[in-house]
Amino acid sequence: MAADEKNADEREAREIPIEGCEGDENAEAEAVTEAAEEAAAGPAEGEADDIAAExxxxxxxxxxxxxxxxxxxxxxxxxxxxxxxxxxxxxxxxxxxxxxxxxxxxxxxxxxxxxxxxxxxxxxxxxxxxxxxxxxxxxxxxxxxxxxxxxxGLEAIDPAGEPFDALEHQAVATVPDESVPDETVAQVYQKGYRLGKKVLRPAMVTISSGGPKREAEEE
CATH class of the missing domain: 3.90.20.20 (GrpE nucleotide exchange factor, coiled-coil domain)
Incomplete structure (x- = not known):
């Protein structure tokens, strides 16, 4: 009888639960299960929208x-x-x-x-x-x-007796002559030539000096 009581006490001692062990195992199992479910379910809705936008x-x-x-x-x-x-x-x-x-x-x-x-x-x-x-x-x-x-289109410039024009004539000398207005072409040493409006060569001339000033309207 004493032996049966002793065996019963040993069985009870072996079956005494350790505090906290069973709860921890359940929590870890639940965490693993949730992680697996989240992995299977994919990213959250907000994260999926961000990824799609990117x-x-x-x-x-x-x-x-x-x-x-x-x-x-x-x-x-x-x-x-x-x-x-x-x-x-x-x-x-x-x-x-x-x-x-x-x-x-x-x-x-x-x-x-x-x-x-x-x-x-x-x-x-x-x-x-x-x-x-x-x-x-x-x-x-x-x-x-x-x-x-x-x-x-070639034209000769032969300005004898005309007013001196520095654009078309080249004065090489002056001669005194009071009978004509001042700076009148007295003699043409060499004719000039123009092509259209362009002077190819000015005429070489002598011009008078000592005469009356040429009037503005004549200029």
Whole structure:
């Protein structure tokens, strides 16, 4: 009987629970279970929205960069095309200008050739018949030359008796003359020439001095 009581006491002693052990194990199990459920459920709703927004922003930025790169490539291609077109235009206009210059010179030379022929004929006539009539021939040739160059816009500046003009005349000397207004062209040493409105060469002249001042309306 005493032995049975002793065995019963030992069984009770072995079955006495340790305080806190069973509760801790349950808490850990619940925590593991919750973590597993959260992992299975994925991120919270707010976090998912943030991730989605960031992803959309990254995609939008990538699209913007791609668009900018495409526009830059298109602008570069357009610039290169315009540069090539400008180079071609510049070369073409330079060639056209050179060609026009050659054609203009050819036209002038064609008009001058008959004058050269006249000079040769006048020289040959003077050699065969003496100098008789040579002066008249030279005068005729000079007139023809003036007509040829006048056809191409060349005008002689022969200002004898006209008021002095510093834009078209070059004074090389002064002569006293009280009979004409001051600074009147007295003599033309060398004619000048203008082409259109441009003075190619001013006339070399002498001008009067000592005469009355030229009136403003005459100027």
């Amino acid at each position: 992803a959309e922003a990254v995609v939008a930025e990538a699209e913007r960069l791609a668009k900018a790169e495409a526009e830059a490539a298109a602008m570069k291609d357009r610039y290169l095309r315009l540069q090539a077109e400008w180079d071609n235009y510049r070369k073409r206009t330079a060639e056209e200008a050179a060609d026009m210059k050659v054609r203009a010179a050819e036209k002038i030379m064609e008009d001058v050739l008959p004058v050269l022929d006249d000079f040769e004929r006048a020289i040959a006539h003077a050699e065969q018949n003496g100098e008789e009539g040579l002066l008249d021939g030279v005068k005729a040739i000079s007139t023809k030359v003036c007509q040829v160059f006048g056809k191409h």
